[in-house]
Each structure stands twice: as structure tokens, then as C-alpha cells.
Amino acid sequence: MVDYILEIEHLTKEFPGVRALDDVSLKVKRGEIHSLCGENGAGKSTLMSVISGVYPKGNYTGKVFYQGHETNYHSVKDSEKEGLAIIHQELALSPYLSIYENIFLGHMNTRFGIINWDIYIKESKKYLNQVGLNADPATIVSKLGVGKQQLVEIARALSKQVELLILDEPTSSLNDDESAKLLDLIVEFKKQGITSVMISHKLNEVLKIADTVTVLRDGKSISTFDVKAEHLTEDRIIKDMVGRDLTHRFPDRTTVPGDSIMEVKNWDVYHPDYHSIKVVDNASFYLKKGEILGFCGPMGAGRTELMMSIFGHSYGSRSTGTLLLNGKSVTLPNAKSALNAGLCYISEDRKNFGLVLIQSIKTNISSSSLRELSRLGIVKADRETREAEKYVRDLRIKTPSIEQLARNLSGGNQQKVVVGRALLVDPEILIVDEPTRGIDVGAKAEIYDILNDLVKKGKSIIMVTSELPEALGMADRIYVMNKGKIKGMLTREEATQEKIMHIALVE
Ligand SMILES: Nc1ncnc2c1ncn2[C@@H]1O[C@H](COP(=O)(O)OP(=O)(O)OP(=O)(O)O)[C@@H](O)[C@H]1O
Ligand SMILES: [Mg+2]
Numbered sequence: 001m002v003d004y005i006l007e008i009e010h011l012t013k014e015f016p017g018v019r020a021l022d023d024v025s026l027k028v029k030r031g032e033i034h035s036l037c038g039e040n041g042a043g044k045s046t047l048m049s050v051i052s053g054v055y056p057k058g059n060y061t062g063k064v065f066y067q068g069h070e071t072n073y074h075s076v077k078d079s080e081k082e083g084l085a086i087i088h089q090e091l092a093l094s095p096y097l098s099i100y101e102n103i104f105l106g107h108m109n110t111r112f113g114i115i116n117w118d119i120y121i122k123e124s125k126k127y128l129n130q131v132g133l134n135a136d137p138a139t140i141v142s143k144l145g146v147g148k149q150q151l152v153e154i155a156r157a158l159s160k161q162v163e164l165l166i167l168d169e170p171t172s173s174l175n176d177d178e179s180a181k182l183l184d185l186i187v188e189f190k191k192q193g194i195t196s197v198m199i200s201h202k203l204n205e206v207l208k209i210a211d212t213v214t215v216l217r218d219g220k221s222i223s224t225f226d227v228k229a230e231h232l233t234e235d236r237i238i239k240d241m242v243g244r245d246l247t248h249r250f251p252d253r254t255t256v257p258g259d260s261i262m263e264v265k266n267w268d269v270y271h272p273d274y275h276s277i278k279v280v281d282n283a284s285f286y287l288k289k290g291e292i293l294g295f296c297g298p299m300g301a302g303r304t305e306l307m308m309s310i311f312g313h314s315y316g317s318r319s320t321g322t323l324l325l326n327g328k329s330v331t332l333p334n335a336k337s338a339l340n341a342g343l344c345y346i347s348e349d350r351k352n353f354g355l356v357l358i359q360s361i362k363t364n365i366s367s368s369s370l371r372e373l374s375r376l377g378i379v380k381a382d383r384e385t386r387e388a389e390k391y392v393r394d395l396r397i398k399t400p401s402i403e404q405l406a407r408n409l410s411g412g413n414q415q416k417v418v419v420g421r422a423l424l425v426d427p428e429i430l431i432v433d434e435p436t437r438g439i440d441v442g443a444k445a446e447i448y449d450i451l452n453d454l455v456k457k458g459k460s461i462i463m464v465t466s467e468l469p470e471a472l473g474m475a476d477r478i479y480v481m482n483k484g485k486i487k488g489m490l491t492r493e494e495a496t497q498e499k500i501m502h503i504a505l506v507e
Helices: 044-051 076-081 099-104 117-131 146-159 176-191 203-209 234-242 303-310 335-340 350-354 361-373 381-394 411-425 441-456 468-474 497-505
Strands: 004-015 018-029 033-037 061-066 084-087 164-168 195-199 212-217 220-226 260-270 278-288 292-296 318-325 343-346 429-433 460-464 477-482 485-491
Touching (some): 004 044, 018 195, 018 212, 033 044, 033 176, 076 084, 099 146, 117 146, 146 164, 146 176, 164 176, 176 195, 203 234, 220 234, 234 441, 260 303, 278 485, 292 303, 292 468, 303 343, 335 343, 381 411, 411 441, 441 460, 441 468, 468 497, 477 497
Parallel strands (some): 018 220, 033 195, 084 164, 164 195, 292 477, 343 429, 429 460
Antiparallel strands (some): 004 018, 212 220, 260 278, 260 318, 477 485
16 A cells, blocks of 8 residues: 555635635655646645645635644644645745744753753754855845755754645745755655655756646646656646646847947945955946847856946945946946946846835836836826736736735746836846746747847847857846856857856856
């Protein structure tokens, strides 16, 4: 008899106006790696939230069995006690606490009301070792990049003696190298008997480590595959995800870039806290009109810092260097002046810089363009509505209405809202930082089409991306950064994954 650690029967979960899960049934074998795939808004995160008690019983219909008994969780704490841990899509650490405090927060032993921090610092080192994060446990979490924060979350799960680990898009903010390490880690956990359920849009990773794959579409469980026995392919998964064959992943482009429109010379950026440390060191590059320019490199290479500092000094304590727009030297002291000069930046960190979660889709989309949308300071409501509706349609944002609060959208759909807002600004130069993070394969193709249309109209795009296939498929030229420096540039014809990696790593 097969031993199932988790069984879900006829689960239905509704939100106002949305049936997020519609009669879902699913079984997870003990000790396996089970992957959950599906388009943005398919219901993956909601399903995991039901399992882990984020939505208490009574909030859904159907049954969840964990370790053979029907669950009755009132909160995540209840499921944690039984060895279930969930790593959410949006990181959930306390940014102003240290690594070790984050690891042990909420499950520390106190003796006589006193917490022995030394023990926890030592213990946390053990877990940090296990996840391969070489950092001082006393480091404040907000000082870590997203990828490292992810590892802290996993260390936290380990510290709770996890038996079923749920990972919601764990590698979406990691680069190839870090992703590979994390996947190895999940396989290592499997050897130790830990069962994992991994949600991912990266189908190559899914096929690499998963034993079983379940596809959700529109809240329904569509299919379950045994990866090895059925020689599962990416295309087969995609077919069930989108309900049709997807013909092209990267659209063809026939346009040829024009003259240089922006030039950056000898650009230095200094760390926001440690003012003598350079996070970007003497970077020089140029962007042509109608070009898509890729920026690749490992995490922490300085790509985001470079772009944010160009965009009105939005990063760092100080940045120096020359910025030329159409051959004229300009200074852009803040984000507003950068917007006025025709630049727009889409942050990789949508939660902190991109979206106002407690506002509606409509307000989020229009907020950067208020000046455009208003006359004499009054926002023209009908135009705002029209524009928001247009982007919800074009980007296929899954929502009952444009009045929906951003926080109620699925992760990928939140990202689409951020993209929609930048498009409405209609900038001459659009800087997109990890634009398709957490976005499903179908919607990715839509975003690529939109970027292609923009360059066709003569707009220029800088695309910071950790996904090399995306850079290779979309960029006319690719700059490779590492350790704050631009290490080299490749044209579309020259570029290969190996060459990019090689350039990044040469000293
Ligand atoms: N708190 C909420 N209130 C209202 N609707 C919600 C809420 N949470 C999720 N939804 C809706 O339920 C549906 C499923 O969302 P869910 O987050 O589970 O999708 P997902 O498969 O995880 O997508 P993604 O790949 O984009 O993360 C979406 O239409 C979403 O907008
Ligand atoms: Mg999700």
C-alpha cells in the first residue's frame, strides 16, 4: 500500500468573486518531491495556504488528511507543530531582526523567562551550514539579498523539525547557481526522509528533481504525472497548464536598433550604509534606440544597484559618473526627475518598491502616471478606469475587477500590475529588473510580445535578468556584471550561456 503523507479530497475555496480552488484532489507520497505547476492565478498558493492552516477549517469545503488524520488547523502555528512548514512566495521574515532571531522567533525555549541567545546563535549556525549560507547569524535580515533571505527561511523550517516542506516558488529570486544549490538541498532533504511540495514556474527545475507533478488550471486539478515512468516533458506540462500548445516562447524581432540614446560613463555607486564600499565600480555602457539590452551576472553583481542609481539615485549613499541622454549630460537627482526625463524603472522587489498592496489594481497601475491622467490636478476617473481595464485585458491579469486590492492577487498577477503601470508611463527608456519573476510560461510570452512591441515603436529597454534563456532569447546585446564591475559585452550572435558565465567568473 502506498504511504501518503498528504491527501486532499474535493477541496473548494472561494474568495469574493473568485473560486480559487474548485474540487481539487491530490495525494502526496511520503518521502517524494511533488511539484505543483499551473498558470498565474491557478490556485497553487491558495492550495498550500489551505494545507498549512493559513485558511482555517470552515473557510473551505473538502478534506485535508495529513499523516493519515484529517486536519483541523486554526492557524499556521498548528500545522507547524505537526512538522509542516511553508516557505511563502513572498518572503515573510522580519527585516529588522537578525538571522538567528528570525530562525527561532516564535519557537524558543525560555528558562525562567530568560532566552539564552548564545545557544540560538550556535544552533542557527548549524542550520545555516545545512542550507549553505555562509553568514554571521547576527546579520540583520534586511541587509541580505532576496536569495539569502530565502535560505534563512529554509533554515527556519529546518529548525522546526520539518516533515513536509512546502516551497512556493523557492528559486524565483535565485540565480542559476543558487537555484542549483537549493534544488540539491531539496534532494538532500529527500534522502533524510523529508517530503517536499514545490511550486514552480521553472519547468526545467521541476523535471530535474520532482518525482511527481500535478498541474492545476483555473482552480482545478487537471493531471498528475509520474515524471520518470511517463518520460514527462516541459511541453507536456505546458499543454495542461495553458490548455493548448504554446508555439513560441520568444517572439521573433525584425527591427534593428538605431543610434545610442543613453550612455553611462565611469559610474560608481557607494553602499548606503558603508559609505566607502563601492557596490558599482566604474561602470560604462550604452543603450541604443529601439534596443533590448540585457544585463546578466550572479546575484549581488551590482546590476540592480547600477540601474536604481541611474534611475534618479534611488540607491546608495552616493553615485558619481556621467549620464548622457541623447548625447547631453544630465543629472537626475531623484526618481521624479528620472521619470520626467523619460526613464522608468520596474523593481525586482515588487513588495517594497513596486506595489501598494492595500490599494486597488486601478490605483496601482495609474499611480506613476497621475500627472498624465489628471487635468489641473484632478484625476480623470474614466480615463484611469479605461487605462487600467486595458492593461488588465492586455496582460491577462486574473481578477474579478480592477477595484480588487493588489494584495488579493496571485504573485504573478501582482507582477503583471507592476508591468502595466510602467507601460502606462510610456517611457522612452524602460528599465525592467527581473520582469518575469514568478510569471508563468504563457504570460511570459505575452510580456515578451509587449516588450517587442515597445522596441518596434522606437522605445529602448534595459532588462536585468537572472534567467539566461530570457536574456539570450530577447536581448540584442548583453552586458555581464560581477562584483560591481561590467566584465564584458556580447552581441546576440555571440552570446551563449557558457560565454556569459565564463565572462562573469573571470577575474
Ligand atoms: N485573499 C484573496 N482575496 C481574493 N482573491 C484571492 C485571494 N488570494 C488569492 N485570490 C485569488 O485566487 C486565485 C488563485 O490565486 P493563487 O495565489 O492561489 O494563484 P497561484 O496559482 O499561486 O498564482 P501565481 O503563479 O501567480 O503565484 C487568483 O485569482 C487570486 O486573485
Ligand atoms: Mg502563487
